Amino acid sequence: MKSYIDEKIEAFKKTNKNRARLLINCADQPGIVAAVSQFLYEHNANIIESNQYSTDPHGGEFFIRIEFEMDDLKAQAEKLEADFQRVKEAFNMEATFKYVDQIKKMAIFVSKEPHCLLELLWEWQSGDLMADISLVISNHETSREFVERLGIPYYYIPANKDIRKQVEEKQIQLLQEYEIDVIVLARYMQILTPHFVETFKNKIINIHHSFLPAFIGAKPYERAYHRGVKLIGATSHYVTNDLDEGPIIEQDISRVDHRDNVEAMKKIGQSVERSVLARAIKWHLEDRIIVYGNKTIVF
């Protein structure tokens, strides 16, 4: 199985070996786009896609994401980045080059309910989730079979709030060993410590089973049922130390009515959770998301 995916990944890397993304933010000021596009033009880079946004054209914060192609990119990258220092300093930018063929290494955390994990594995198998799913960590054995069958290592680490520190030590050790770039909490029902969150800042993506800020915390479907809502939803967000308060990446909803009990809402909701999480992760993998304050800009 793994070899089948590996082939897809290799093909993707080959296709995209000359493709990169440049992500910039800085204070809005005249001449940014001119300077950056002139720079890329002079370096023979061909702009494929470009998106920009300013919180306020008169003195706000400016963001731009440019996807470009450049012959022989691998050999040129070092010089390109060095040359860009000049532009960066002129406008006091934060700027990052991302190389599309550097596939991100992903860890998935899951507890008992496997639907989000299964969706991600499904998308991954079909080549729509371009990541290296390096390992799955769970506090349950439930999903071992699905995961190992695909050739992905599965680590069972029992967890509860009394042993949080030891559990996270083991997890962090594994994540560092595998050089993980992004952690997906695919319905992982344990709270993470500030230390863990800080270690992987803006790299942990969670799915919460409500349209936040409604029903923060535990048992959102039960509470939605008792409130008698006509819509249930799901929210994918970066994890911060405030429970379910991190920057929202994507949300969606589905209709319910008086006939739907808690069980029915969970079933309906699972379908929303699956698609919301998958979209959020794809955008992250494509470097489309910029976190600014407690919000996201999704290009």
Next chain:
Amino acid sequence: MKSYIDEKIEAFKKTNKNRARLLINCADQPGIVAAVSQFLYEHNANIIESNQYSTDPHGGEFFIRIEFEMDDLKAQAEKLEADFQRVKEAFNMEATFKYVDQIKKMAIFVSKEPHCLLELLWEWQSGDLMADISLVISNHETSREFVERLGIPYYYIPANKDIRKQVEEKQIQLLQEYEIDVIVLARYMQILTPHFVETFKNKIINIHHSFLPAFIGAKPYERAYHRGVKLIGATSHYVTNDLDEGPIIEQDISRVDHRDNVEAMKKIGQSVERSVLARAIKWHLEDRIIVYGNKTIVF
């Protein structure tokens, strides 16, 4: 203008003079549907539409809404209701007959923003909102022109929290004078007292500009913007004494993204508010909503 609407209303009354709705709830138990349908059959009533729901088929609460036609209904109604007493008592039912040609008398309350009021007037003019809009009450003069032009009385009653009692006295007097059946708060930005709410129990329909229970209370769009949500919504509900906590009738949402500031969210939201409120009111006018605890059953 009024005469044009009056014609539509008269035509509707004539078409529906033999049509009624029977709304029942009682403890779920064997034989209810058999007894009710046998009763209607014996009285030569023709069932047009029937919807039922039980909170739990084993000992829950049972609800049914039957729309039926019957020749010469006006002459038969009294006997029909009297005869039904027997069935009602046998099953210990709450049961109400509603006659479709008894058009409900509606009062609309509005403050400054006219979009919901305008939507209702629009639907009313096109014959899609079958009510007698008897009067509009506002704490602003803004909408007088639109309303009076359609031949509807407009009452300007300045309001603020210090004079709430006097204001509501005047309002209640008007509502009783016009024999109002249903009150629509079409973005009326004043809080009602428990006395007012109790006087018109399950007869006051509000539109709140968020997908409740998110952003209860003031300035939901501002708060939605600051939270960085990707969906904004609106909720129509019956008013109770707990602010924005009454039984939800209908909700809907619209997508927003990082480019939408508070102003843009308001514009997008207005469109959702308009349609959510209009749907809720139509269902109320068609006797499709049963309030049960703090929830609604919408047939």
Next chain:
Amino acid sequence: MKSYIDEKIEAFKKTNKNRARLLINCADQPGIVAAVSQFLYEHNANIIESNQYSTDPHGGEFFIRIEFEMDDLKAQAEKLEADFQRVKEAFNMEATFKYVDQIKKMAIFVSKEPHCLLELLWEWQSGDLMADISLVISNHETSREFVERLGIPYYYIPANKDIRKQVEEKQIQLLQEYEIDVIVLARYMQILTPHFVETFKNKIINIHHSFLPAFIGAKPYERAYHRGVKLIGATSHYVTNDLDEGPIIEQDISRVDHRDNVEAMKKIGQSVERSVLARAIKWHLEDRIIVYGNKTIVF
């Protein structure tokens, strides 16, 4: 794997051993609901859910679906059906009793693209698609691994229009051997002969990758792209001898824009196809669909 699903199926059968559905259609006339509900009441059946529809209350066709429970249903079923003959004849009904614990036997046909098959297997594993997936038939070997891994027999039958007759003979033999109740064409790209369609009338469910009647026939995404549509869709329908003209069960759409090329549309469309087909099949398995002329009534 199979044993895991088998357990779910056994649990479902046990839970539903006393549950049945009664599906009726006949000319609309007074007294139908009274007679049927009286009959069920006298036989100690407890109505769980009931839906009815008439094409025209004044002389149209009447449809009702009643889901009910009855103690010791297995022992009572024969007598129940025999007794019902009287009601059936009185109203000249077509009527069928369906027993919920008689899980339907399903065959899935697939060609190269596995996304719809995978979705169905996914839903099946999670217990949301209550069918016995007895076999998969394909004109390609692509999906063998996924299918056999779950313990489902996989039959590779090469097909093209020149050998259609022989291919269908083999298929029909297998379908009869496995006593198949419902055939799902999960992106099976071969046209079926009138003989095949007739043999399994109203038992073949197809997914077409457009919002019919737009883009009937081959290459709908290519044609959607060239037409410059802003929505793409999918349609699930029963198969008749008119290509893509059978009774529609379910449709849905997704937004696209000028940036989406044919490949992107296919990806977006796959997600719609998956969910539309899964919903249609669930409704079929729950006996919620009545075919009437070239339309469906979905209760």
Next chain:
Amino acid sequence: MKSYIDEKIEAFKKTNKNRARLLINCADQPGIVAAVSQFLYEHNANIIESNQYSTDPHGGEFFIRIEFEMDDLKAQAEKLEADFQRVKEAFNMEATFKYVDQIKKMAIFVSKEPHCLLELLWEWQSGDLMADISLVISNHETSREFVERLGIPYYYIPANKDIRKQVEEKQIQLLQEYEIDVIVLARYMQILTPHFVETFKNKIINIHHSFLPAFIGAKPYERAYHRGVKLIGATSHYVTNDLDEGPIIEQDISRVDHRDNVEAMKKIGQSVERSVLARAIKWHLEDRIIVYGNKTIVF
């Protein structure tokens, strides 16, 4: 009434007096963005929003829309456009400058059904449709009252296919007299001649009451009903000489089910038509739409 709108328009013009849009298309080639953004920077223009698209980064067609602000724009515009000639020629561009305070003059054509017209008037009154609605032309008297009450001239020009030529002569005369920039067919049920269409190329926006290309031509709701679709829709497009085949600007759909007859579908559909047409017109007024072949790019 007119004076109230006029005030809104004046305020809008004042706010936007220094704002313009530059729309460009040309063969994709290196250096376009650099040249254009450098040009704007040198002319002290501040980019507010920028969107670009290429049909193919390797030799396709390139499109960009830049919204910018510039001090004292009115005085500078002539020089700006003259200076831009150099860039334009260097890249063999089609390029247009649009000045935001030059409000477009709009004519609305309507037949009997007023719902789309009413929606546009509603949006216009609330300041969301920034156009000068100069006149309404109709082949019926139905909407005269609504329109004249708002101070808009209403021209009743009876029409049928036998007198098409004379009718269009009168219409064209009026449109030229009022110097009309954009013509909206808000459910105008007459076919236009090639001469008329050619005279106002890419300036006539129609709303068709189906999700094209399904149900081209007459009576789409009737045909949707008979086909038994589960979705109905609406499409707004530029008018060309091929009936309902012009470049699609926007589409949307709404769910229907077996209970909805043709009348119900029309009601549901009207709501979709209203919002689809309003969105298409807003994008046109904001110069967001580029017609390319038989498609639109909507920035």
